Amino acid sequence: MHIIPLVLYLAAGVLYAVHFGGRNRQVGRAATPVLVVGVLSHTFVIGMLTMQAGHVPFAGTTPAISTFVWLLALSYLYVELAADERAMGVFIVPLLVVLQAIPAFQAGVEENVSPMLMSAWFGVHVSSLLFAYASFALACVIGVTYVLLFKEIKAKHLGFFYARLPSLDVLDTMNLRAVTIGWVFLTLGVIVGWVWASQARAGGSSDPRLQAMSLQDPKIFVALLCWAVYSFELYAGRAIGWRGRRAAWLSAVGFAIVLLNFLPVSYFFTKSHNF
Amino acid sequence: MHLLLLGVSHRTAPVEFRERLDFSARGVGEALAALAARPSGAEAAVLSTCNRAEIYLACEDLEQGQLDAEIFFAEFHRLPREDLRPHLYTKIDLEAVRHLFRVAAGLDSLVVGEPQILGQVKEAYGHASAQRTAGPLLNRLFTAAFTTGKRVRSETSLSDGAVSVSYAAVALARKIFGDLKDRTVLVVGAGEMGKLTALHMKSQGIRRMLITSRTLAHAEALSSVMDAVVVAWDHLAPALSESDIVITATGASAPIISRQLVASAMRSRRHGPLFLIDIAVPRDVDPAAGAIEQVFLYNIDDLQAVVAENLSKRTAEIEEAEAIVTEEVIRFRGWIQSRGAIPTVVALRQRFEAVRRSELARLEPKLTGLPPEARGRVEEITHLIIEKLLINPTEQLKALSDGESIALYAEVVNRLFSLSPGDPPADSDISPHEDLASALAATEPGAKQARRRSTKPPHSS
Numbered sequence: 001m002h003i004i005p006l007v008l009y010l011a012a013g014v015l016y017a018v019h020f021g022g023r024n025r026q027v028g029r030a031a032t033p034v035l036v037v038g039v040l041s042h043t044f045v046i047g048m049l050t051m052q053a054g055h056v057p058f059a060g061t062t063p064a065i066s067t068f069v070w071l072l073a074l075s076y077l078y079v080e081l082a083a084d085e086r087a088m089g090v091f092i093v094p095l096l097v098v099l100q101a102i103p104a105f106q107a108g109v110e111e112n113v114s115p116m117l118m119s120a121w122f123g124v125h126v127s128s129l130l131f132a133y134a135s136f137a138l139a140c141v142i143g144v145t146y147v148l149l150f151k152e153i154k155a156k157h158l159g160f161f162y163a164r165l166p167s168l169d170v171l172d173t174m175n176l177r178a179v180t181i182g183w184v185f186l187t188l189g190v191i192v193g194w195v196w197a198s199q200a201r202a203g204g205s206s207d208p209r210l211q212a213m214s215l216q217d218p219k220i221f222v223a224l225l226c227w228a229v230y231s232f233e234l235y236a237g238r239a240i241g242w243r244g245r246r247a248a249w250l251s252a253v254g255f256a257i258v259l260l261n262f263l264p265v266s267y268f269f270t271k272s273h274n275f
Numbered sequence: 276m277h278l279l280l281l282g283v284s285h286r287t288a289p290v291e292f293r294e295r296l297d298f299s300a301r302g303v304g305e306a307l308a309a310l311a312a313r314p315s316g317a318e319a320a321v322l323s324t325c326n327r328a329e330i331y332l333a334c335e336d337l338e339q340g341q342l343d344a345e346i347f348f349a350e351f352h353r354l355p356r357e358d359l360r361p362h363l364y365t366k367i368d369l370e371a372v373r374h375l376f377r378v379a380a381g382l383d384s385l386v387v388g389e390p391q392i393l394g395q396v397k398e399a400y401g402h403a404s405a406q407r408t409a410g411p412l413l414n415r416l417f418t419a420a421f422t423t424g425k426r427v428r429s430e431t432s433l434s435d436g437a438v439s440v441s442y443a444a445v446a447l448a449r450k451i452f453g454d455l456k457d458r459t460v461l462v463v464g465a466g467e468m469g470k471l472t473a474l475h476m477k478s479q480g481i482r483r484m485l486i487t488s489r490t491l492a493h494a495e496a497l498s499s500v501m502d503a504v505v506v507a508w509d510h511l512a513p514a515l516s517e518s519d520i521v522i523t524a525t526g527a528s529a530p531i532i533s534r535q536l537v538a539s540a541m542r543s544r545r546h547g548p549l550f551l552i553d554i555a556v557p558r559d560v561d562p563a564a565g566a567i568e569q570v571f572l573y574n575i576d577d578l579q580a581v582v583a584e585n586l587s588k589r590t591a592e593i594e595e596a597e598a599i600v601t602e603e604v605i606r607f608r609g610w611i612q613s614r615g616a617i618p619t620v621v622a623l624r625q626r627f628e629a630v631r632r633s634e635l636a637r638l639e640p641k642l643t644g645l646p647p648e649a650r651g652r653v654e655e656i657t658h659l660i661i662e663k664l665l666i667n668p669t670e671q672l673k674a675l676s677d678g679e680s681i682a683l684y685a686e687v688v689n690r691l692f693s694l695s696p697g698d699p700p701a702d703s704d705i706s707p708h709e710d711l712a713s714a715l716a717a718t719e720p721g722a723k724q725a726r727r728r729s730t731k732p733p734h735s736s
Contacts, residue, residue, distance in 0.1 A: 025429070153450060154565075156577045158584070163435070167453035168548065241546025244569050 001045050002066055002104040008038030009073070009096045016089035020164060028086045032077075035093065039073045042100075046070060064130060065262070066103040069096050072134040079138060079174065087165050091141040121196035128189035129223075133258050135182030136230070139175050140255030143248035146171040150245050172244055175251055176237060183230045190223060222261040229254040276317075276412055277337050280371035281344040281363055282329030285385050288362035296352050298323035303399070306351055307406040313343040318410035320403035320417065322378070324395045326385050331375065333412040341365060372416060372607050376600045379424035381433060388433035388589045388596075393424040415610060423603040430599060433592040436585030441472040443581045444552045444573070445479060448520050451550050451571060455479040461518035462486045462503070463511070463531070465493035468554045469524025473501060476520065485514050489525065515540040520550045523559035530561045537564040554578070615681040616672040622694045623668060627661040 015031035018024060046067065076092045079085075148161045149168055165171065233250040236242035242250075283296055298306050303321050310319045310330065317340070318333035330348065334340035345363070349356040366374050374383070379396045381388045400417040403409035409417070428434050437443040452458055458481050462473045465488045477484065484503035487510070488494035498505045506514045515521065515536065525531060532551070537560075541549060546569050553560040553574040565572030635642075635657065642650060668688070675681045688694065 023432075149450070153447065153571055156573065156580070158447075158581055162450060167449060168451050169453040241541075241569075243546065244548060246568070 001048065002042075002100060005038050005042035005045060005069075006097065006100045006104040008034060008041060009069075009093060009100055012038055012089070013093035013097050016086065016093050019086060020090040023164065028089075031086065031089060032080065035073065035077060035089070039070065039077065042066075042070045042073065061262075062103050062106050064126065065099055067127075068130045068133055068262070069100045069103075071131050072096060072099075072137050075131075075134045075138055079178075083166070083170070083174065085166050085170075088138075088141055088145065091145060092138065095137060095141070119196060119200075121192055121199065125189055125193040125196055128185040128192065132182045132185035132189055133262065135178045135185065136226075136251070136255045136258050139178035139182060139251040142171055142175045142178060143251035146175060146248040147245060147252075150248070168244065172247065175247060176234075176243075179230055179233055179247075179251055179254075183227075183234060186223075186227055186230065190227060218265050219261060222257060222265055226254055226257050226261065229257060276333055276335060277340070278368050278371045278412065278416065279332040279334060279337060279340045279344065280329060280366040280374055281332075281341065281348065282322075282327060282366075283359075283362045283364070284327035284329070284383070286383075287364055292362060293326070293328065295354065296323075296328040296348070297325075298328060298351075301351075303402040304406055306347075307402060307408045309351060310344075310347050311406070311408050313347055315340040315343045318403075318413045319408040320399050320413050322375075322396060322399040324392065327378070327383075329378075331371065331413060331416070333410060333416075337367060369604060369608060372419075373600060373604050375416065375420045376423040376603055376607075377597075379420040380427035380596055380600055381424070382427075382593065382596055382600065386438050387586075387593065388435075389438075390428075390434050393421070393428070396420055396424065416607070419603055419607050419610075423600055426599050426603070427596045431592045431595045433589055433596045436581075436588055438582055438585050438589070440468070440554065440575065440578045440582060441475045443578045443585070444472050444522070444554075445475045447571070447573065447581075448476065448550055449479070451548055452519060455481050455520075457482050458519040459483040459485065459517055460520045460522065461506075461514050462497070462501075463521065463523040463559065464488055464525030464527075464555065465490070465497045466524035466526070466555065469522050470497060470501070472522050472524075472552060472554065473503075476522070477501060481520075485518060487511055487514060489527075512536060512540065516543040518549075519547070520552065522552045522554065524555045525559050527555070527559060528557060530559055532560045532564065534561045534563040534567070537561075537570060538567055541567055541570065552578070609676055612676045612678065612681070613673065615678065616675050616684065619681075619685040619688055619694075620669050620672050623672075623688055623692060624665060626692050626694055627665060631657050631661055 012031050012035035015027055015034055019028035019031055049063065072092070073096055076088070076096075080089065145161070145165050146168060149165045149171065152158055152160075152162050153168070229250060233242070233247055233254065236250075237247050283293060285293065288296075298321055303323055306321050306323075307319055310321070310332075315332065315334045315336060317335065320331040322329040322331070328348075330344050332340050332344055334343075345356055345359065348354070348363070349359050375396070377383045379393055381390070381392050384392055396417070400409065400413075400421075403413060403417075437446040448455060448458075455476065456479075460473060460476050460481050460483070462469055462484065465486070473484065473486075484501055485506045486494045486498045486501065486503045487506040487508055488497070489508050491505070491507070494505045497503070511531075515532070516539075521532075523532065537549070537551070548569045548571065551560050551564065551570065551572045553572065556575060558574055560572060560574070562572070562574075564570060635653070642653065645653070672684060672688070675684060
């Protein structure tokens with residue numbers, strides 16, 4: 001079922017690439033509606049799964065990825081419409097395609113969900129974190145484009161990106177905004193997760209996964225590492241003038257860690273978050 | 276009807292001569308009125324910019340039109356015609372169409388792709404409309420020229436990239452800071468180049484401009500022009516930490532802004548980006564300052580390299596732009612040709628109407644006894660009959676688009692309905708031929724005949 005949004009994201013990605021490469025405005029204008037239709041179909045898919053399962057499908061890594069892709073696409077569309085700037089699409093949409101391929105091609109229906117997860121706390125925990133990650137993905141892409149443009153201007157070789165990207169100032173502001181929003185939701189998600197875990201523990205559940213929820217668990221450890229990186233980025237931007245290129249790099253590094261946490265850690269290493 | 280263009284541009288005359296042909300001094304409106312009063316007096320438009328003065332005429336008689344335009348040019352600017360002739364170029368019909376399209380596209384400009392020219396062409400047409408000297412031909416011509424100009428701008432990169440040092444500096448500043456509204460600009464030195472760049476920055480609506488110079492009087496003189504704040508020379512360091520963009524253009528023989536000075540300014544401005552534009556020779560800013568994080572240093576050579584690159588990019592787009600112009604010329608030719616059959620249509624209708632009138636006149640004695648309503652009915656019915664009969668032939672004739680079939684159909688229709696012999700189908704418009712000589716050969720006799728005939732059918736519009 002995830003294949004329909006995947007195909008639409010792919011089509012939108014091609015249009016964004018053509019728009020970016022050839023600076024063709026008409027193609028750019030065509031890309032947005034295709035992406036919107038992709039997001040709508042994705043909304044429908046998620047809605048169907050919710051009806052089927054009786055809860056929002058983000059228990060388990062694969063459904064969570066799908067929800068993450070959906071949130072990222074929504075966030076990107078918001079940025080595109082708010083800033084009237086399509087140049088970023090060529091960087092974001094391929095990410096949507098790659099990640100969406102995981103739920104699209106991974107067979108299997110959702111297994112039985114632990115009753116432990118049927119809690120409102122859990123829903124808040126997962127949705128804030130997924131939203132935080134979507135913001136960080138945007139920040140990363142904005143950061144990468146910042147560095148590309150920065151290099152061209154600094155090297156006095158005004159070329160491909162100079163002609164296509166918005167100004168450094170705009171990119172820097174957008175990066176900061178995305179990181180700030182992401183940081184707020186990351187903080188919220190971690191706190192809610194902690195509260196939920198302690199409640200569940202107090203409720204007397206003896207699930208081994210619950211027992212594994214500590215700093216020693218890679219998933220939790222890496223999430224806190226992310227939190228540290230982004231906290232530093234926000235602090236350094238204010239206190240020691242680490243704006244611009246350095247902030248852009250931090251956004252890229254931060255999201256690399258997020259991805260690490262999201263994919264390999266979730267699938268292979270964690271003992272507490274393998275629902 | 277022919278289209279005639281007479282003009283002088285930067286390609287044919289030096290500036291000393293062009294400035295004597297400036298229409299804007301006395302007003303294009305007055306010029307159009309004077310032009311319309313001349314014997315050939317048909318449609319007219321005047322395009323006057325600092326690089327060109329051109330007259331566009333739509334007239335029946337090319338020779339007369341050319342003569343009129345020349346006399347007008349000379350008289351209006353009080354110049355002997357002999358002085359004018361060597362600089363004047365004349366273009367006829369599709370050549371003139373192509374010329375205007377190229378002008379509107381920025382292909383004929385001194386700096387290829389410069390953006391103002393399309394606005395100036397619009398202005399020229401605006402004047403012609405206001406003075407009512409633009410008729411159907413010029414209306415269509417200028418509208419098509421705007422389309423061409425817009426297409427070239429949106430479909431090619433002919434107008435992309437700054438092509439002067441000061442504009443290149445502004446474009447860079449915008450790429451670094453985005454909107455320049457909240458920015459402060461510091462001008463160091465009172466040189467002409469620095470002033471020009473500062474003026475361009477000013478036009479971007481910057482928040483504040485500071486000026487400093489070793490000679491205070493120079494800074495003060497400049498500050499009154501620029502609406503800027505004068506800063507004492509020994510306050511350069513604090514001024515630097517307040518500014519986002521610094522333009523240096525002093526005559527100093529050694530760098531006056533050292534790496535250390537920039538580094539300390541960066542600390543006090545919390546490492547916000549700083550754009551240093553060093554257009555002085557010898558340089559005013561220590562090149563090592565460019566290595567500092569968030570500092571962007573461009574000297575005159577760097578900016579000139581940007582300009583050169585932009586110019587070469589524009590040059591690469593010329594071919595594509597010319598192709599668009601050709602497309603639009605062909606489209607315009609199609610329009611012209613679709614009008615080629617109009618004289619035949621008009622003649623045919625007149626013929627039918629004449630027959631109707633004469634028959635009604637002949638039957639007059641028999642109709643006198645009828646009551647007025649019945650007579651009115653007879654008028655109406657006869658009119659309707661010929662309208663019905665004419666619908667199909669009219670549509671068929673108007674759908675023709677190549678010169679050969681227009682001529683053939685005209686010939687046949689003329690014979691079948693014994694329309695006035697020799698009434699040429701193509702005389703009321705520009706010849707569709709690209710080749711000027713054959714265009715003249717094909718249309719000239721017709722045009723002359725048409726002039727001799729007093730009962731020439733009126734123009735379609």
